[in-house]
Amino acid sequence: MTAVARVDRPKTRKGSRIVKAREPLTIENPKKTSFVKAANINQRTAQILKDLYTLKKTESVFYQKKNDIRPFEDVSHLEKLMAKKDTSLFAFGSHNKKRPQNIVLGRTFDRMVSDQFEFGVENYKALDEFKVAKIGIMVKPVLIFAGEAWQQTNEMKRLKNFLIDFFRGEPREYLGVSGLEHAISFTAMGSSTILLRSYKIHLKRSGQKTPRAEVEEIGPRMDLKLRRHKIASDDLFKQALRQPKGLKVKKKKNLEQDDLGTSLGRVHMERQDFGRLQTRKMKGLKKKKGQAASGGGEESGGDAAEAEPMEADEV
Amino acid sequence: MTTRVEDILGLNGETEEVFKTINVEKPLDCEFDIGELLVVDPNAIEEYKFKQNETDYVDNLSRDNVQLLINELFKIPTEVKEDTVVFQLPKPVTRIPREKPCPKPKPLTKWEEYRKKKGLRPAKxxxxxxxxxxxxxxxxxxxxxxxxxxxxWAIPVPETADPMVDQFKLMREKKKERIAKNEFQRLRNIQRAHKIDKFAVSSVMPTDKPTPELMSKAAAVAKGSTASLGKFDRKLALEKEAKIKGKKRKFVDNIGSISTEKERTMKILDELNHSRPKLNYARVVEKQMKKDVKEEIRQKKEKKRGTRSSKKLGNKKAAIKMAKLNRIKGKAKGAKGKKRR
Structure with missing residues (x-):
């Protein structure tokens, strides 16, 4: 049973506009991210959040205040925070003795947390610690997933899907060569360690049309140790993957493509009526304008009626 | 001049040697999602090389993968847009879950449903x-x-009306009544859209704080909700048989006292004789439910107001709301009264 739609109406025009903007869309806007600090966060972990925020700047909200939240125990407060700004991804940072330098990354579906992954950050080097030229904002990164572990377990597959979701940026229709500037690589060392590296791409001449790529690390650098995780059930995930009717491309009937990329169509024809077949046109057979409207038999009758008074005049 | 040409030629000769290769060889082919700028490299990490120099290994691995993506990307035909050469990216293949469920068509209101049935178009x-x-x-x-x-600024008093009645007040009241009616219909439409009255009939209603008895009752109902009334369901080791019994019908004896039988028959005849309309039980239940909910809300609000120090009787908003509630109630009563007459 779904919850009853809001019974109370928004009181102001502005309010109703906001409510309307948050309704489900056929083509969704890019997902926004909430960055939330735990009550026990330390400076280093906050720096990690800040670095992630810099990577995702235009489409995120950074909550400055600390919140007493434990996402693996109770997500309700976190969900509330996210609903407030209509975000559907979150990054949460905390630090304690049992789980030092802890970040939780997750996403929601329908305002409820569906997937969340907890990582311990080791070997962290902040964005500022790399003294190199940085990249511009709104750059769609190249995402690299290396290692056989990504294909092995259901959790890792889901994590891969989640990381793509989290870091992919806005979808693009066109990409210039200069837009190919940033690369984020996730190297899986076994099923519990992921090396996150971020690079600036330099395109060099190669003597061919395709340039040679060189990478320069710009940070942040972190080794993520997977701690706890909670992933959505397959049912819920499937439901979230569902596309609205308008977006699905209808398969065209009787249209195939062969290996060479030529499209072949099969057309079914009705039996042709040869009586109506257009044969060679001749001037003599052409109907005159006035005659075309009435039938053949009546035509002659009409002509006779017209002719009669003329004759009378002559006589 | 000649030296410059030679220089250029010499440079060209040098650079061709300097160019590094763009070819990358891997045992397993990478998967690409060009639309998402995504490379998935399924090759295993070479541990011994990684241990020799961790950063170099990861950097080289990433470089190779970026190169592979660029090689793949440069196969796409280019376009010129706003004086720059751009690639038209294909649509992403990787399926990413939505953030909200697919939009549903808005449920029709009672009037809209009627309009659709009748094929009426809204007047422009x-x-x-x-x-x-x-x-x-x-x-x-x-x-x-x-x-x-x-x-x-002036309202003519109708001849039939009581001259002492304030026509302005009457007008204001009528307007409020119309607003209340509209609100009532809106709520009813929400109720209709969610089929709330169906759930009201169920013996187990969803609550915020379920008691153990309610939980066991709900479990029993759920168990018995299969086509075979839970007969073939798997049972737990120590599970007790759910005791949920339907109402047993009781029949009146065929042979009884004549006076009671006469009374019963007369009652039926009496009811038939009356032109009273049949009671729509669903509607009555619906109305009562709504009444109860509103009463509850009102009581809660009153409680809240009570906790605050100030008891403002002049709270305008609250007064209007109360008036609304009373009117809705009054209306419901009035409607019933009319039917009886």
């Missing part, structure tokens, strides 16, 4: 209407609208 109404009295165009609805109650 212009926003502005000509006002004969003031000789200007006025909005149909909203601020400074035509026929606004605020602008009426």
């Amino acid at each position: 109404k212009e926003k502005l209407v000509w006002d004969e009295a003031s000789k200007e165009w006025k909005p149909r609805y909203g601020m400074k609208r035509i026929n606004s109650e605020k602008e009426v």
Whole structure:
């Protein structure tokens, strides 16, 4: 049973506009991210959040205040925070003795947390610690997933899907060569360690049309140790993957493509009526304008009626 | 001059040697999603190389993968847009879950349903209407609208009406009544859309704080909700048989006292004789439910107000709401009363 739609109406025009903007869309806007600090966060972990925020700047909200939240125990407060700004991804940072330098990354579906992954950050080097030229904002990164572990377990597959979701940026229709500037690589060392590296791409001449790529690390650098995780059930995930009717491309009937990329169509024809077949046109057979409207038999009758008074005049 | 040419030639010769290769060889082919700028490299990490120099290994691995993506990307035909060469990216193949469920069509209101059934089209109404009295165009609805109650400065008292009744007050009341009616219908439409009255009939209602008894009852109902009334369901080791019994029908004895039988028959006949309309139980239940909910809300609000120090009777908003509630109640009663007459 779904919850009853809001019974109370928004009181102001502005309010109703906001409510309307948050309704489900056929083509969704890019997902926004909430960055939330735990009550026990330390400076280093906050720096990690800040670095992630810099990577995702235009489409995120950074909550400055600390919140007493434990996402693996109770997500309700976190969900509330996210609903407030209509975000559907979150990054949460905390630090304690049992789980030092802890970040939780997750996403929601329908305002409820569906997937969340907890990582311990080791070997962290902040964005500022790399003294190199940085990249511009709104750059769609190249995402690299290396290692056989990504294909092995259901959790890792889901994590891969989640990381793509989290870091992919806005979808693009066109990409210039200069837009190919940033690369984020996730190297899986076994099923519990992921090396996150971020690079600036330099395109060099190669003597061919395709340039040679060189990478320069710009940070942040972190080794993520997977701690706890909670992933959505397959049912819920499937439901979230569902596309609205308008977006699905209808398969065209009787249209195939062969290996060479030529499209072949099969057309079914009705039996042709040869009586109506257009044969060679001749001037003599052409109907005159006035005659075309009435039938053949009546035509002659009409002509006779017209002719009669003329004759009378002559006589 | 000659030296420069030689220089250039010499440079060209050098650079061709300097160019590094763009080819990358891997045992397993990478998967690409060009639309998402995604490379998935399924090759295993070479541990011994990684241990020799961790950063170099990871950097080289990433470089190779970026190179592979670029090689793949440069196969796409390019276009010129705003004086720059761009690639038209294909649509991403990787399926990413939505953030919200697919949009659903808005449920029709009772009127819309009727309109659809009848095939009626909404009459087109212009926003502005000509006002004969003031000789200007006025909005149909909203601020400074035509026929606004605020602008009426005299109302003729109808001949049949009581001259002592304040016609202005009557007009205001009527307007409030219309607003209340509209609100009532809106709520009813929400109820209809969610089929709330169906759930009201169920013996187990969803609550915030379920008691153990309610939980066990709900479990029993759920168990018995299969086509075979839970007969073939798997049971737990120590599970007790769910005791949920339907109502047993009781029949009156065929042979009894004549007076009671006569009374019963007369009662039926009496009911038939009356032109009273049949009671729509669903509607009555619905109304009662709504009444209860509103009463609850009112009580909660009153409690809240009670906790605050100030007891403002002049709280305008609350007063209006109360008036609304009372009117809705009064209306429901009135409607019933009319039917009886």
